[in-house]
Amino acid sequence: MKYKLLILSALPLLLFFSCKKDKPEDPVEEPKEIQMDLVPYFGSQQLYLDSVYTTDENYLIQFQEVRLYMSNFAHEGRILPDVALFNLRQTQHAFLKTQADAGDFTSINAYLGIDSLRNHADPSSFPTTSPLNVMNANDMHWGWNPGYIFMYIDAKIDTIPDATVNLDHFLSFHIGKDQFKQNLFFSNVPWTAVSGTLSKATLKLDLKQFLYAPYILDLKGENISHTGPGQDDLSLRLIRNFANALHF
């Protein structure tokens, strides 16, 4: 009889549990998030792919691809595990969105490029949501040894300043490899709170500045680098200029 009672009282419990998928959770504080967008400019105007801009030399330039990788976002000993991939054609201005407290990242150190450990890891082994997974990296990955492409710019230019538009000259700057990874530092990141939990800041990439500072690029003669042998000097100038063109 005792048993019967026990079993009977267990019955509703059993019913209850057998259907339950997960337990109700105590209300927890929602985690804080930061979102960093990246917007390209050509001087003071916002830059759009396939539009034509004029350089100081009166060359016409039309950007076709603008992409980059950043990793190891850090401040005072805190390092975010995230890698950010910017791909203007595919994902517009989206760059980084992750769990972090903006208050912990008032300034940011980061790499333009990928830390050497992950740069030479198996590109198939990253989670499918990671920008480093080869399906997301796609042609931003050369191979395990060279690794990922850190900055990727394709453009067409017209170097003859006359009345006709003839964009028959290619620019193709694909820079990667550990030695060309750049350290970036941004002080006083201008976070703005867009909700109780989300803070946003917008990084800018000035592609006009990229052509001139600190090195003046000769677009006529120095129009290709795929970080190949014999291109170290140009590759370094390109990625330094690119790093220099990034600011809040």
Place this chain on the structure above:
Amino acid sequence: MKYILLFAAIIIGLWACKKDKAVFEPTPYELEIPNHFPQMIIPADNPMTLEGVELGRKLFYDTRLSLDNSISCASCHDQQYAFTDPKQFSLGVGDSVGTRNSMALVNLGWQQFFFWDGRAKTLEEQILGPVPNPVEMHLNWDKAVIKVGESQFYRNEFFRVFGTREITKEDVAKAIAQFLRTLISGTSKYDVIYKQENGFTLTSKEQAIWNEVTNEEKAGYDLFKSLNGADCFHCHNGALMQVQKYSNNGLDAVATDLGREAVSGSSADRGKFKVPTLRNIALTAPYMHDGRFATLDEVIEHYSSGVHQSPTIDPLIEYAFQGGVQLDAEQKQLLKAFLNTLTDYEFISNPKFSKPQE
């Protein structure tokens, strides 16, 4: 008494959770993904099941899906040629011909778009194409579905897979897509080269294959990857031997087939086509979207000296200004030796992919 109550409790417990009394119980299918490949993303609305894959395989080989019962998918996608067709333009129903060369069906679960011009975004969507296409199977879907439904066998199979008695074209496409996702090729000599190069521990079988890799094949691979060599790796690269993009590789100065432009409407896409995988390339002649090259030698000659410049040529065809990468006779042989390592003999003889028994 005790036991009766317990028994009742269990029954009630089970019953309380049961939503409907469907008897179809598909078995999850475990894909065998090579260890150097990325994970395959399976659409949430078409999970892989043993029953689904088997049904898809039946449909893939079934001529019922064509107007006059003469053509199946396999007519133009033949396993011995890595699921492509040795004809330049495949023959559809009534010997009709299209304008594009059939494509190899390999590692489709990792493709981000389908057809030479990428007009289908998913495999399921892609499969809806060939059945009504007048130069392929030429059967409208309503009729196709009725024909399939006339078979008791298929009625039962569709129920076992999808739990519904009503056969739809979407479910036909889903089943075939499940089968196509199993067509994974990752056991060629190239795969062993790739693994060895990147520090994978080789199995004893792989080690034996590695021992057979010739110096010519190794030198050919170096050329393939070298910026100053054949410069192929920008577009044909990695474990899948392709990147996901549209590109104009310099076949014509003036495009005869607009390619991607016909889908996107943008003249910047003129003459751009999907970069195909080079897996099993020795088996998939003829080559390019229109099958213009009969042999790999002709393809190599194209990249070496036959490149035509045009406003939409891919800047990664870096030596277009001089007609190509200018390989000498020996280099061409080395490159070809490497391309031959991409043949996956296990793939083309895998009995799981072949025509099922009646």
